[in-house]
Amino acid sequence: MTDPLLISIVVPVYNEAEVVGRFHRRITAVMEDMPQFRFELLFVDDGSRDATLDQLLRLTAFDPRVRVIELSRNFGKEPALTAGIEEARGDAVIPIDVDLQDPPELIPELILQWQNGSDVVLAKRSDRSADSFLKRRTADLFYRIHNRIADSEIPEDVGDFRLMDRRVVQALRALPERRRFMKGLFAWVGFKTTTVEYARDPRAAGHTKFSGWKLWNFALEGITSFSTAPLRIWTYLGLTIAAAAFVYALFIVTRTLYYGVDLPGYASLLTVILFLGGVQLIGIGVIGEYVGRIHLESKQRPVYLVRNRYPKD
Ligand code: UDP
Ligand code: MG
Numbered sequence: 340m341t342d343p344l345l346i347s348i349v350v351p352v353y354n355e356a357e358v359v360g361r362f363h364r365r366i367t368a369v370m371e372d373m374p375q376f377r378f379e380l381l382f383v384d385d386g387s388r389d390a391t392l393d394q395l396l397r398l399t400a401f402d403p404r405v406r407v408i409e410l411s412r413n414f415g416k417e418p419a420l421t422a423g424i425e426e427a428r429g430d431a432v433i434p435i436d437v438d439l440q441d442p443p444e445l446i447p448e449l450i451l452q453w454q455n456g457s458d459v460v461l462a463k464r465s466d467r468s469a470d471s472f473l474k475r476r477t478a479d480l481f482y483r484i485h486n487r488i489a490d491s492e493i494p495e496d497v498g499d500f501r502l503m504d505r506r507v508v509q510a511l512r513a514l515p516e517r518r519r520f521m522k523g524l525f526a527w528v529g530f531k532t533t534t535v536e537y538a539r540d541p542r543a544a545g546h547t548k549f550s551g552w553k554l555w556n557f558a559l560e561g562i563t564s565f566s567t568a569p570l571r572i573w574t575y576l577g578l579t580i581a582a583a584a585f586v587y588a589l590f591i592v593t594r595t596l597y598y599g600v601d602l603p604g605y606a607s608l609l610t611v612i613l614f615l616g617g618v619q620l621i622g623i624g625v626i627g628e629y630v631g632r633i634h635l636e637s638k639q640r641p642v643y644l645v646r647n648r649y650p651k652d
Contacts, residue, residue, distance in 0.1 A: 346370070346378040346450065347429030351419035352437045356390040357544040359437060363398055363405075366435075366443040373447060380405045382437075383423045386413030399649050411644040416548070417519045418643040420499060425512055426648075432508050434499045439543035440469070441500035448535050449502040458504040458530035464496045466538035474554075481558045488568035491526040493561075494534070499525075506530070517642055518635060520557075520564045527565070563628055570629060573622045580615070 348366060352359065363380070370378045382395050384407060398405045408422055420434055431453055435441045445462055452460040467475050482495045499521055503511075510528040549557070562569065 343375055343377050344431070345429040346376050347381055347427035347432045348378060348446075349381050349383070349420065349423035349427055349432055349434045350437050351383045351385055351416050351423060351434075352387060352391055352395070353385040353413060353416070353419070353548055354387045354389045354391060355437045355545055356387075356394050358439060359391060359394040359398070361543060362437045362439060362443075363402070365439065366446075367402070367404075369443045369446055373450070376450070378404060379427075379429060381423050381427055382407045383419045384409045385416070385419040386410050396649060403650075407647075407649040408645055409647040409649070411646045414643045416499075417521050420521050421519050422643045422645070424508055427508065430505050431502050432505075433502045436498075436500065438545060440540055441498065442537060442540060445500075445535065445537050446502075452533050452535060453502050453504060456531070457533040458507050459525075459532040460502040461494055461497045461532060461534045462500040463494065463534045463536050464498070464539040465536040467496060469539045469541040473551075477554070477558075481561070485558075485562055485565070488562070489523070489565040491523070491529070491565065493522050493526045497534070498522075501525070504530070516564075516636065517638075517640060518560070518564065518632065519642060520561045523561055523565045559628070563632060567629075569625050573625070576618065576622075580618070 348370075350362070359382075366380065370376070380398075380402075382398075382405065384392050384395060392407075392409060395405070395407045399407055406426075408426055410419065410422060423434065424432060431450070433446060433449065435443065441462065449460045449462065467478075470478075478496070482493060486492045486495075503525075507528060507530050510530070511524060514524055514528075516524075
């Protein structure tokens with residue numbers, strides 16, 4: 340008889356004191372229904388400033404399946420998730436949000452698909468009516484643009500909630516980059532994937548950590564991490580403008596030969612100069628975005644720092 344398989348539930352938490360207890364109750368209820376598996380609950384405290392850590396430590400006091408990794412400050416969800424995935428010991432790893440927007444009740448279904456031979460089981464939000472209209476529209480636009488220009492396609496309406504086999508986790512750990520856009524990395528590693536659908540619930544309590552501006556930057560991060568198309572556009576734009584300028588020059592020369600010189604043209608000249616100046620600045624901005632990424636990547640700083648691990652061993 341071999342040991343039962345271990346499932347790691349990885350939960351990044353940031354200022355979530357209101358929901359931690361409720362989350363623990365719901366997830367343990369689900370997992371205890373499957374006694375054929377062992378499980379661990381791995382919370383990553385992403386520098387919370389409220390009572391979240393105390394709450395988590397209370398859990399470790401009576402539940403030996405709970406482990407807590409306390410990061411040294413708030414690093415953001417992607418580094419927190421990376422920390423959890425690196426420290427998880429399970430044969431399968433399931434990242435999940437603590438706010439109960441990802442229903443724990445879906446986990447048995449994810450595990451079933453995994454047992455049937457899938458390496459990755461995605462949880463797809465078939466119903467996003469819990470998200471605002473604007474969030475759905477912009478998310479839609481992001482997936483469309485990203486998937487057109489990046490090599491590895493990010494499945495639409497799939498968050499970080501999923502099940503990954505040990506080999507997938509191994510592959511993710513081996514990726515050396517420091518700026519970690521997890522959705523993109525998940526998609527990049529590939530493996531045999533199936534999808535399970537669910538309806539996304541509204542947040543159980545507390546509020547979202549992602550404002551519009553943060554999401555916008557997140558989208559830019561995603562696109563610049565996985566595609567160089569924004570850099571390449573400028574070659575084509577430059578060629579097009581140069582060709583247009585050449586045609587226009589021919590037209591001017593011909594017209595001057597027939598009708599002589601006429602001086603007016605100040606307004607059109609200024610418009611062209613300003614327009615091209617603007618285009619060049621945008622081009623430099625895009626290059627800057629990538630140079631910035633090289634700069635940050637070249638420092639080779641760790642993705643996150645751990646302050647403490649509980650229970651202390
Ligand atoms: N989170 C985190 N670090 C952060 C922001 C968020 O660990 O800097 C966690 C948060 O506690 C939650 C998950 O990431 O478990 C998703 O956050 P949220 O619900 O705010 O995002 P939304 O569902 O609104 O996209
Ligand atoms: Mg949420």
